[in-house]
Amino acid sequence: MIDAVTVSPSDVMLGEMEIHGAVADTARYLMNNYGAPKAGFVSGRGATLIDESGREVLDFLGGIAVCSLGHCPPSVSDAIAAQAHKLIHTSNYFANLEAPKVAYLIDRLVAPSPGEEGRVFFANSGAEVNEAAIKLARRYAGPERTRVVGLKDGFHGRTMGALSATGQEGKKTAFQPLVPGFSHVEAGDTEALEAELAKGGVAAVIMEPILGEAGVIEVPAAFIASVRELCDQFGALLILDEVQTGFGRTGKWFAFQHFGVKPDVVTMAKAIASGFPVGALWARAEVAKAFLPGDHGTTFGGQPLAMAAALATITTMIDIDAPALAAERGASLARGLASTPGIASVSGKGLLLGATLKSAAAPEVAKRSLELGLIVNAIGTSVLRFAPPLVVTEFEIDRALEILKVAIS
Numbered sequence: 001m002i003d004a005v006t007v008s009p010s011d012v013m014l015g016e017m018e019i020h021g022a023v024a025d026t027a028r029y030l031m032n033n034y035g036a037p038k039a040g041f042v043s044g045r046g047a048t049l050i051d052e053s054g055r056e057v058l059d060f061l062g063g064i065a066v067c068s069l070g071h072c073p074p075s076v077s078d079a080i081a082a083q084a085h086k087l088i089h090t091s092n093y094f095a096n097l098e099a100p101k102v103a104y105l106i107d108r109l110v111a112p113s114p115g116e117e118g119r120v121f122f123a124n125s126g127a128e129v130n131e132a133a134i135k136l137a138r139r140y141a142g143p144e145r146t147r148v149v150g151l152k153d154g155f156h157g158r159t160m161g162a163l164s165a166t167g168q169e170g171k172k173t174a175f176q177p178l179v180p181g182f183s184h185v186e187a188g189d190t191e192a193l194e195a196e197l198a199k200g201g202v203a204a205v206i207m208e209p210i211l212g213e214a215g216v217i218e219v220p221a222a223f224i225a226s227v228r229e230l231c232d233q234f235g236a237l238l239i240l241d242e243v244q245t246g247f248g249r250t251g252k253w254f255a256f257q258h259f260g261v262k263p264d265v266v267t268m269a270k271a272i273a274s275g276f277p278v279g280a281l282w283a284r285a286e287v288a289k290a291f292l293p294g295d296h297g298t299t300f301g302g303q304p305l306a307m308a309a310a311l312a313t314i315t316t317m318i319d320i321d322a323p324a325l326a327a328e329r330g331a332s333l334a335r336g337l338a339s340t341p342g343i344a345s346v347s348g349k350g351l352l353l354g355a356t357l358k359s360a361a362a363p364e365v366a367k368r369s370l371e372l373g374l375i376v377n378a379i380g381t382s383v384l385r386f387a388p389p390l391v392v393t394e395f396e397i398d399r400a401l402e403i404l405k406v407a408i409s
């Protein structure tokens with residue numbers, strides 16, 4: 001047992017730190033890879049965040065589609081606190097009570113029909129489960145089929161494999177050479193995909209059902225159906241990256257369920273544990289079998305504390321029917337955005353929406369919105385992304401639309 005002492009060496013050391021507030025200190029001590037922080041927050045509840053000065057801000061980005069139950073949902077905070085007092089970590093040499101329950105629920109939500117069951121692997125982020133998905137597909141396909149095809153503008157994370165699968169050149173240029181064997185086709189270009197697959201050696205096609213990071217661009221339903229058919233024809237696996245779209249965000253548990261296609265592999269993260277770092281890889285049972293002991297792993301993946309957060313999040317989502325909330329509130333927000341002066345068009349599904357402005361002023365509108373008390377996210381010069389908590393109220397939607405109107409004008 002470690003006893004607390006009144007004045008410890010760490011107090012002395014921290015006392016020597018010059019403290020200027022979250023924003024300034026972040027800029028001083030952390031790397032600059034995210035650029036200068038736009039604000040600093042100390043607490044949150046529902047769709048509201050509170051900054052260091054006590055100012056309330058409406059969060060319509062939801063930690064980038066993470067805080068689907070709002071900030072600090074009581075059921076999740078309680079579960080984390082209770083688990084933190086029981087057992088935080090053991091290692092993957094040992095089992096815990098929570099991980100199998102989370103895996104069971106994920107399996108039921110991804111593959112609700114009998115006979116379609118799969119298996120789950122847990123990691124700590126979206127990029128990591130995409131890495132795992134690529135390795136699993138390669139392991140399943142064998143040494144003759146090592147290529148992976150992704151979509152232009154698709155995003156799968158910043159680690160080297162996930163970055164190689166990403167189809168956004170701007171994020172990749174400085175890190176060449178990347179992992180070999182990746183190629184990309186335009187979303188909607190069935191002929192190009194067929195030509196890539198016909199070259200042979202493709203283990204998997206990886207894609208997002210909605211291109212979230214590229215500006216909430218909807219992939220045509222007919223193309224998604226063709227991808228499935230072509231994967232079957234050429235013996236490639238279909239990996240759907242539902243890191244941003246999963247867990248009810250688009251109005252279904254997973255976005256692929258809008259399209260009637262069945263993936264072989266699904267990756268998920270973000271909303272799965274309300275902000276506790278968790279990623280999950282689901283694969284059809286036959287594909288999942290390709291991972292043998294020692295093939296893959298991560299120290300923290302599936303540990304009790306992370307799994308308690310995921311379990312509380314997913315059970316709460318099921319209890320409140322999160323996809324139905326996303327569909328209903330998403331329809332209100334989309335209607336409001338479509339009738340907001342200065343907005344040319346609205347894309348997306350449920351509560352993952354993109355608003356394309358008539359002018360190339362998205363960064364300025366996002367900045368002004370924050371000053372007025374609303375967080376939205378600018379993608380490129382003309383798109384604003386909205387991913388508020390699925391529990392956002394109609395009142396909060398009206399308030400956000402009022403702020404946005406002022407910011408745009």
Ligand SMILES: Cc1ncc(COP(=O)(O)O)c(C=O)c1O
Nearest residue numbers: 125126127155156157241243244
């Ligand atoms: C579709 C998609 N895949 C993967 C990632 C990477 O996830 P993470 O940032 O947790 O590594 C993201 C993150 O934005 C994403 O939107």
